[in-house]
Amino acid sequence: xxxxxxxxxxxxxxxxxxxxxxxxxxxxxxxxxxxxxxxxxxxxxxxxxxxxxxxxxxxxxxxxxxxxx
Amino acid sequence: xxxxxxxxxxxxxxxxxxxxxxxxxxxxxxxxxxxxxxxxxxxxxxxxxxxxxxxxxxxxxxxxxxxxx
Amino acid sequence: xxxxxxxxxxxxxxxxxxxxxxxxxxxxxxxxxxxxxxxxxxxxxxxxxxxxxxxxxxxxxxxxxxxxx
Amino acid sequence: xxxxxxxxxxxxxxxxxxxxxxxxxxxxxxxxxxxxxxxxxxxxxxxxxxxxxxxxxxxxxxxxxxxxx
Amino acid sequence: xxxxxxxxxxxxxxxxxxxxxxxxxxxxxxxxxxxxxxxxxxxxxxxxxxxxxxxxxxxxxxxxxxxxx
Amino acid sequence: xxxxxxxxxxxxxxxxxxxxxxxxxxxxxxxxxxxxxxxxxxxxxxxxxxxxxxxxxxxxxxxxxxxxx
Numbered sequence: 078x079x080x081x082x083x084x085x086x087x088x089x090x091x092x093x094x095x096x097x098x099x100x101x102x103x104x105x106x107x108x109x110x111x112x113x114x115x116x117x118x119x120x121x122x123x124x125x126x127x128x129x130x131x132x133x134x135x136x137x138x139x140x141x142x143x144x145x146x
Numbered sequence: 147x148x149x150x151x152x153x154x155x156x157x158x159x160x161x162x163x164x165x166x167x168x169x170x171x172x173x174x175x176x177x178x179x180x181x182x183x184x185x186x187x188x189x190x191x192x193x194x195x196x197x198x199x200x201x202x203x204x205x206x207x208x209x210x211x212x213x214x215x
Numbered sequence: 216x217x218x219x220x221x222x223x224x225x226x227x228x229x230x231x232x233x234x235x236x237x238x239x240x241x242x243x244x245x246x247x248x249x250x251x252x253x254x255x256x257x258x259x260x261x262x263x264x265x266x267x268x269x270x271x272x273x274x275x276x277x278x279x280x281x282x283x284x
Numbered sequence: 285x286x287x288x289x290x291x292x293x294x295x296x297x298x299x300x301x302x303x304x305x306x307x308x309x310x311x312x313x314x315x316x317x318x319x320x321x322x323x324x325x326x327x328x329x330x331x332x333x334x335x336x337x338x339x340x341x342x343x344x345x346x347x348x349x350x351x352x353x
Numbered sequence: 354x355x356x357x358x359x360x361x362x363x364x365x366x367x368x369x370x371x372x373x374x375x376x377x378x379x380x381x382x383x384x385x386x387x388x389x390x391x392x393x394x395x396x397x398x399x400x401x402x403x404x405x406x407x408x409x410x411x412x413x414x415x416x417x418x419x420x421x422x
Numbered sequence: 423x424x425x426x427x428x429x430x431x432x433x434x435x436x437x438x439x440x441x442x443x444x445x446x447x448x449x450x451x452x453x454x455x456x457x458x459x460x461x462x463x464x465x466x467x468x469x470x471x472x473x474x475x476x477x478x479x480x481x482x483x484x485x486x487x488x489x490x491x
Contacts, residue, residue: 083180083254098441116221123213131211133211134210134211136346138183138252138346141184141426144201147423150418150458150465163255164235166372166375167390187370205415212219224313232394239393245314249293249347250392252374261351267351271350275308276412277414279356279410280309281356281357286488288487290395303442306441358486360456362456378487391486406489408488409485410486413446413458414459415481416460418477420469
């Protein structure tokens with residue numbers, strides 16, 4: 078399936094912190110640390126494991142830009 | 147100001163498409179193409195220009211994970 | 216690619232309103248009207264046309280619940 | 285109160301998974317499964333119960349479109 | 354309709370910038386300037402006018418926190 | 423760092439509810455109650471404490487407008 082989401086960042090899972098409802102999945106994207114908060118259900122259904130390959134998918138309207146002072 | 151947002155990706159502006167209300171800002175983050183949709187007001191206030199350095203800031207709850215079939 | 220996003224609603228495109236930066240795509244999902252605001256770039260890259268079949272993908276953390284008074 | 289949000293999907297609660305901070309609420313919308321992640325506080329304040337009627341409210345800018353390959 | 358969204362900020366419209374697809378609505382909330390980007394369709398359907406009273410509704414998961422250095 | 427996000431609301435922390443993965447942070451913004459759901463990691467890294475001063479940062483595209491009937 079092709080997606081309208083403009084941001085697709087290849088990454089590798091480095092750790093998973095699981096709560097009852099939410100999992101925080103930490104990623105390494107070519108040296109940049111990323112974190113995705115997803116449902117526990119999704120984390121299990123995707124079979125996420127440390128060092129597994131994923132793509133971080135982000136809608137353009139969810140990206141804030143910052144500029145150094 | 148330190149931010150709760152977990153994702154901060156250094157990037158360089160490659161192009162800006164301006165509408166009346168919204169600007170789509172295309173970025174290069176170490177070879178990965180990113181796009182941020184922000185208000186025209188923000189684009190002007192930040193003084194964004196091609197090849198300018200920015201940081202893409204994204205909340206962890208806005209990151210979807212994909213896994214290849 | 217399997218996605219962590221929990222909401223995948225099959226729908227048909229009923230109209231597309233294009234601005235310079237953003238396209239509002241109206242959908243019919245089994246009688247429920249939906250609207251997606253995406254970048255113009257995405258609308259063109261996906262080749263969206265009226266009556267074309269799409270899937271509306273929504274992260275669980277983007278869903279607000281309302282209850283009648 | 286009338287809302288700017290363009291997507292209002294009538295649904296019925298099918299299950300609630302509660303963590304300490306977040307509740308994942310699974311819905312049935314005319315045969316389509318939906319999931320909303322909301323705060324525990326909101327779930328309790330709304331008095332959500334299984335088979336209760338709700339409306340899933342989603343902003344147009346939070347909808348990603350997918351097209352089959 | 355009661356909403357799960359935790360943030361409801363009363364405000365007054367101070368200006369509306371309309372594009373083809375998106376309207377940026379500037380608000381005054383007790384002295385704090387706010388901006389909402391909504392679809393043109395929503396802006397018209399709500400009949401927004403300058404100095405009109407509105408409520409800014411924001412999901413808790415869309416709020417980033419910043420702390421001064 | 424200057425940010426494209428259009429909404430920056432000064433507030434004071436009134437309570438923090440911590441789960442395993444997510445913290446719900448309740449704020450007082452000049453008499454208006456706000457809630458931010460952030461990762462536990464972010465809550466700890468920012469050193470949030472009751473009565474501490476923060477800024478609630480919200481992207482314009484995440485603001486829904488409501489108008490009384």
